[in-house]
Amino acid sequence: MEEFVGRLWHRFVTRATPCGYEAAGVELDEVKPALSAYHRALGGASAQQIMTAWHRPIERKRGRAKRLPGLRRKHMLSWQDEQGLYLPPKIAYYPEKELNESLYFWLAALSTQVMVVEHWLIDNLKASATLLQRYPGLRNPYQELVTATIDMAASQIHLSDRDRGTGLIELLSRPEYGPDRPFDINQPVAIPLWLYPAPRREVCAEVIDDLAQQDATSGKLIRLPNVRRQAFRVDDRRKTDGLLVFKMDSLFSRAEQVNVDRLQDDTMDDDCHSAAHDLDIISLSRQRRAGGSNVRFDLDLPSPQYDDLPVGDGIKLREWDYKKQRFRPAYCLLQPMVEDRAEPSALPSHLREPARHLIRQFSSLDLNKTSKNRQPQGEEIDLDHWLATTTDPEQSPDPDRYYKSRGARARNLACLLLADLSLSTDTPLDGDQRIIDVIRDALLLFAEALNRTRDRLAIYGFSSVRNKQVRYHVLKNFAEPHTDQTRGRIMAIRPGFYTRLGAAIRQSCDVLKLQSAEQRLLLIVSDGKPNDIDHYEGRYGIEDTRHAVVEAKQRGIVPFCITVDTDGNSYLPYLFGNNGYALVQDATRLPSLLPQLYIRLTSANRHFQ
Amino acid sequence: MATGTYYLPQGHEVDIFMRAASKRLPVLIKGPTGCGKTRFVHHMADTLGRSIHTVACHDDLTATDLVGRHLIGAGGTYWQDGPLTRAVREGGICYLDEVVEARKDTTVVLHPLSDYRRVLPIERTGELIEAHEDFMLVISYNPGYQNIMKGLKASTRQRFIGLNLDYPDEPNEVAIVCQESGIDREIAERLVKLGNDLRRLKDLALEESASTRLLVYTAMMIRDGLGERQACLSCLAEPLTDDTETLVAIRRLIEAHFE
Numbered sequence A: 001m002e003e004f005v006g007r008l009w010h011r012f013v014t015r016a017t018p019c020g021y022e023a024a025g026v027e028l029d030e031v032k033p034a035l036s037a038y039h040r041a042l043g044g045a046s047a048q049q050i051m052t053a054w055h056r057p058i059e060r061k062r063g064r065a066k067r068l069p070g071l072r073r074k075h076m077l078s079w080q081d082e083q084g085l086y087l088p089p090k091i092a093y094y095p096e097k098e099l100n101e102s103l104y105f106w107l108a109a110l111s112t113q114v115m116v117v118e119h120w121l122i123d124n125l126k127a128s129a130t131l132l133q134r135y136p137g138l139r140n141p142y143q144e145l146v147t148a149t150i151d152m153a154a155s156q157i158h159l160s161d162r163d164r165g166t167g168l169i170e171l172l173s174r175p176e177y178g179p180d181r182p183f184d185i186n187q188p189v190a191i192p193l194w195l196y197p198a199p200r201r202e203v204c205a206e207v208i209d210d211l212a213q214q215d216a217t218s219g220k221l222i223r224l225p226n227v228r229r230q231a232f233r234v235d236d237r238r239k240t241d242g243l244l245v246f247k248m249d250s251l252f253s254r255a256e257q258v259n260v261d262r263l264q265d266d267t268m269d270d271d272c273h274s275a276a277h278d279l280d281i282i283s284l285s286r287q288r289r290a291g292g293s294n295v296r297f298d299l300d301l302p303s304p305q306y307d308d309l310p311v312g313d314g315i316k317l318r319e320w321d322y323k324k325q326r327f328r329p330a331y332c333l334l335q336p337m338v339e340d341r342a343e344p345s346a347l348p349s350h351l352r353e354p355a356r357h358l359i360r361q362f363s364s365l366d367l368n369k370t371s372k373n374r375q376p377q378g379e380e381i382d383l384d385h386w387l388a389t390t391t392d393p394e395q396s397p398d399p400d401r402y403y404k405s406r407g408a409r410a411r412n413l414a415c416l417l418l419a420d421l422s423l424s425t426d427t428p429l430d431g432d433q434r435i436i437d438v439i440r441d442a443l444l445l446f447a448e449a450l451n452r453t454r455d456r457l458a459i460y461g462f463s464s465v466r467n468k469q470v471r472y473h474v475l476k477n478f479a480e481p482h483t484d485q486t487r488g489r490i491m492a493i494r495p496g497f498y499t500r501l502g503a504a505i506r507q508s509c510d511v512l513k514l515q516s517a518e519q520r521l522l523l524i525v526s527d528g529k530p531n532d533i534d535h536y537e538g539r540y541g542i543e544d545t546r547h548a549v550v551e552a553k554q555r556g557i558v559p560f561c562i563t564v565d566t567d568g569n570s571y572l573p574y575l576f577g578n579n580g581y582a583l584v585q586d587a588t589r590l591p592s593l594l595p596q597l598y599i600r601l602t603s604a605n606r607h608f609q
Numbered sequence B: 001m002a003t004g005t006y007y008l009p010q011g012h013e014v015d016i017f018m019r020a021a022s023k024r025l026p027v028l029i030k031g032p033t034g035c036g037k038t039r040f041v042h043h044m045a046d047t048l049g050r051s052i053h054t055v056a057c058h059d060d061l062t063a064t065d066l067v068g069r070h071l072i073g074a075g076g077t078y079w080q081d082g083p084l085t086r087a088v089r090e091g092g093i094c095y096l097d098e099v100v101e102a103r104k105d106t107t108v109v110l111h112p113l114s115d116y117r118r119v120l121p122i123e124r125t126g127e128l129i130e131a132h133e134d135f136m137l138v139i140s141y142n143p144g145y146q147n148i149m150k151g152l153k154a155s156t157r158q159r160f161i162g163l164n165l166d167y168p169d170e171p172n173e174v175a176i177v178c179q180e181s182g183i184d185r186e187i188a189e190r191l192v193k194l195g196n197d198l199r200r201l202k203d204l205a206l207e208e209s210a211s212t213r214l215l216v217y218t219a220m221m222i223r224d225g226l227g228e229r230q231a232c233l234s235c236l237a238e239p240l241t242d243d244t245e246t247l248v249a250i251r252r253l254i255e256a257h258f259e
């Protein structure tokens, strides 16, 4: 009997997915932001992202040879692992949109009650029962979902009334009772209301092949479930120089054209310019790298022909060695560079609407509200000053300045936005974007918004290849206005190498210090821990970065980090302090959240006299 | 203990405050909005039998507003003490709420008062007032990231005994919500659970957490007969965020808690 029902379910689920109630369907992308907030609020792990599931078979424990007909059939299942909660890209099981949407929220809620689904039936029953007990408000929606699911199954496969009384249906309706009668609990059945064990590795490969095919036919980009992990692994594989292995061929072909001057030693003792270069005075030259510059290149680096234009000879910066508890002086060579070939570009069309919105918001914001006392004219009378002058004329320096003026003097704030452009930003997000894409959009929108204020803005990006080249890309300096030129440069950012964050912070502070501002904000947009392919990883990178942050604070600069690394809570408090960072769970929201964050960080801070 | 303002201690704050008061040391209270800072200070004032002079700090607050100013009356000009000066003369707690909102030059007037000297020099009149023995300076602020650009000078901070308050733990918060609103325990428990769920959203939505104050307000509205879900929406969801997506999540959350 159960086997029969099982088969019916299979048929139901496999059929219902593609050809359900399309019109009433709800797409994961529509509900994702709300869903991830909901999931988090109910206690879902903060490192888990909402991801798109794919058709896959229900896996069975190894060694169970007994096969049900159609068992290898693929279903649109939902499941979770440490990184993600995988949900169907679209749900259209039910005729009412409300119900389809409700199923997404049910699945997100269910996932918070069970860490690892080991048994398809027992774990789901247990989790459902606890969830319903803890959140009584879910009982009604849950029953509605169950009823609708059963109706659906019935209508799709002509399940008779009698058949409805099967154990499975009873179980669904009253999960708290558990399987109370003989029930073949080892015959898994795909039920849309439940979460299934995560796919095993080997199976993964098989699924991926399938996906590739599906990919070709549907034309939709579907990604591997564990790319993120793989990307990190590549980053970590230091002994073979990680990704550089892959890039070798192309590098060799380029190397033939260039006279590569390999560095023998890690230290750079000869004296280049040690003082901070004023990057803001660079004049861009269209004349391209004639004969190569004085910067020494490593095999790891793209040849100058294909690289951004280096500006100057590089800047030497110190680095904190926590093992020796002292600085390595002039240890990092930071190379300012500019992409001089970037074509000027208008704001991409998908950002126009959000930009308009932001511009409206930022123009109406009274960010510059500041009142200045003792003015010769103004909107309000400066009673204090008038009283002081009247009561004690001797002591008052400014007679006849009896007004307060609002906005007479703008706040004087300089913000340098430093974006991590390391290789890890190549990591795909769910959807067809990579992290670098959301960073690009975020920079573009942020620049548009700040353009409407009197706050000064510079934007730099960085990545690094050991201490020999910390690549510091000028996207917009403080001196230049935000134009299609700067937009073009931002549009041209691409994932680079590694993340020697300490050096980039030190240089940014030097640049900020050149601004005569009363308030200096260093906003860092990052996607992960500091790391490089030499010793700059783990504790070393963290300690150096922390040192750079402390130095910044001592120099009167406020550093603040906004990250899309869901693991950020584990190390960012140590780097930036508990209140020195913000974590954006859903990276795709970075572009809209960054400007809002800026308002919050700075707007209440209007009083400079 | 005290008959005055109701306050349920979270830890040792009452004891520490009493000791600071007896040693005439100033106190700095940190904590997120609506966690009971003001309530605590009022409770301590009642317990110690001292008056309280509260100043809500803002960015236009000047030293004059604290210390006092000359005014012009029928008989010519006269001097009027500000709240700080009054507390210094008469004794009592001077409570500067949200002190980071004030300009840095404003807080400098606190320095001679908050070290061993315990004096207040008044520049305008040339007076040097020695603080009354019952004078106590208490300042508070919310150390959240919104205030990261503001902060207090180290030289100011280091003159104070620090107390860190946070939202009360679950049983205490339930007790507070019941006491403040007169609502049933069961509903209070639900509300506090909902509040704790909402607090997990802090990282995500970049907003302030649901405060004890908001939970109390919600409970009061429910007690008054407003439907539970509606009360939660109006008193918790809407004040917390304007973001549509976050609101959807919160609405779902409320519906999960309240049938």
Ligand SMILES: Nc1ncnc2c1ncn2[C@@H]1O[C@H](COP(=O)(O)OP(=O)(O)OP(=O)(O)O)[C@@H](O)[C@H]1O
Pocket (backbone or CB within 6 Å): B006, B007, B008, B009, B010, B031, B032, B033, B034, B035, B036, B037, B038, B039, B040, B097, B142, B168, B176, B180, B212, B213, B216
């Ligand atoms: N420990 C407590 N005992 C009794 N009531 C409390 C306690 N904590 C919080 N409350 C309740 O929370 C409300 C808000 O507290 P309070 O006004 O003191 O917050 P606050 O920390 O001063 O907030 P803000 O920073 O916004 O001024 C109080 O009115 C009271 O109802």
Ligand SMILES: [Mg+2]
Pocket (backbone or CB within 6 Å): B037, B038, B039, B097
């Ligand atoms: Mg208060």
